[in-house]
Amino acid sequence: MTELQQQTLQAVLDRVIPPDDFPGAWEAGVGNYLARQFEGDLASRITFYLAGLDGIEAEAMAGLGKHFVSLGPNEQDSILQRVESGKVTTSWTISPEEFFKLMVETAAEGYYSNPEQGGNLGAISWAMTGFSKYGPV
């Protein structure tokens, strides 16, 4: 992964699960989760996933002349909405909708599943939802 792809990934994930008074996706370790998955169950999808990140970056450069990571949250969200619905303005080598679904689902998996998977650091989402707050461990 290039440095630019890394920056795009972090920026994308933090719009998918943004920080508020609970951590966003990146701080909660979703990047760790994905790194592990792309060496395991999702090894065959890494090229596909990176093509999606490149596609998002291309949408930003073509539409606004800036890197995705440099855009404001509203501009980033409107690009992500276009990708989600497949209404992209640049030429994609993969299905934008399919990429977006994979990206959102794997982000949720990293954020909400058990910390042993690499994400959900400190079981923070379980505290946020209340799953670990009540009842026996």
Add this chain to the structure above:
Amino acid sequence: MKDFDAIIVGTGAGGGIVACVLAEAGKRVLLLERGQALSFTEVGRDHLRNQRLAIYGHNAGPDIEGNPRVFVDPLGISHIVKPHELDYHNNAACLGGGTRVYGAQAWRFSPDDFRMATKYGVPAGSSLADWPITYDDLEPYYERVEWELGVAGDGTALETQIPRKRSYPLPPVLPGPQTTALRNGARDLGWVVSPVPLLINTEPYNNRPACIECKYCVGFACPSDAKNGTQNTVIPRALASGNCELVVDAFAEKIETDASGKVIGISYLSKSSTAPQRQEARSKVVIISGGAIESARILLNSKSTHHQFGLGNEHDQVGRNLQGHLYPRAYGIMAHSVFNGVGPGVSIATTQFNHDNRGIVGGGMLADDFIKPPIDFWYDSLPPDLPRWGLRNKQFMRENYTRVLHVRGPVQDIPNPEGRVTVDQSVQDRWGIPVAKLSGTTHEETIIAAEFMRERAVDWLRASGCETVWSARPELMLSGRQHQAGTCRMGH
């Protein structure tokens, strides 16, 4: 070659109990299990790889590689599927079978379940039939199994709809805030409710401890061994009798017959996962209890001169009428938390729509749900109009994970002979044995019943105080999965 009074294939709810009954009666039994005897740690608590949510794999067998099936979609196109994929219709393959990782609801059939063809008539295109036995025939055995394995419940609350002579051996699970909300809703609707009977030790029973109320019943193993499956009840008894030889990691390939066509034993692969070796064992009695799909597969693969279509398949019935349960479900948001984190979580049910619903063949039970890990909740339980990402999604998870009330339940699956298991000779498993091929759907009457029950689930949530309620309409599909049944009918 070893000779037995009976050879049993599969150690789940069927095979485990048969092994115990025969072995304790002095019969010499060979009990074969294709999977392993898994410890609590081996089953683990992976939220993405378990028998409830199996995105990347699962935790109780069979192995993901080397065990394909073929699934024929509604357009007639065949797909090779792996065990953790939905269209595989998997049930756990390990010592205890599905009972190792089930939620352990312990419902009896109701008397009308045994005579649905008489009660409703047979819908066009369905193979609905009465059972050759009645509820009264089975009632003493329900009682026996409830007491020998250990079921927690309140028999009195259910008695009017499902008659019984004796109560359950264990008190029901304690109510939680979700129970109170749904009980109030049912009272306003005039519905009869009861605690959910569960094969869970609410008190120490059979020399094992009580439930510690964790959040991991469905899809996982029990940390305190308080969930009663065959692996910790009847199979240890069978082994203690000294009459039962248990072989795990043993894949049954074929039922063997002699020159006259009579059953003489079984051939199987020992150490099937590492160093498979073909073994044979002899018995005039072979009991196939490997789940509806794999049982049909073994029978269909047991061809010989006398049984050229497979064993017991002279009338092309083996593998037909595959059924499971469609599960209509609905969700709603309460003004306050209905979550106390105390497992199992499923606590209150109504059985009053099991039958006698105008214009509906059958019906079903409705109950609340087992505690869902947050990632299950994210995949399963969010409103369809909620964005799947962004702050609104995160804040919904934060504000409503503890406030969402869940109601769901199985409907009687109305059988379709075209929903079936066959064997695909062109696709073989890791040992070269032809695999199961699944095709067809349940009958359309099942969808009508499921939609009716979905509406009742919505009614219950609204009456319980949910202003916002959502649910998806049921769709016509093959049903099987962990509640699979129907492929080897009595009387055929």
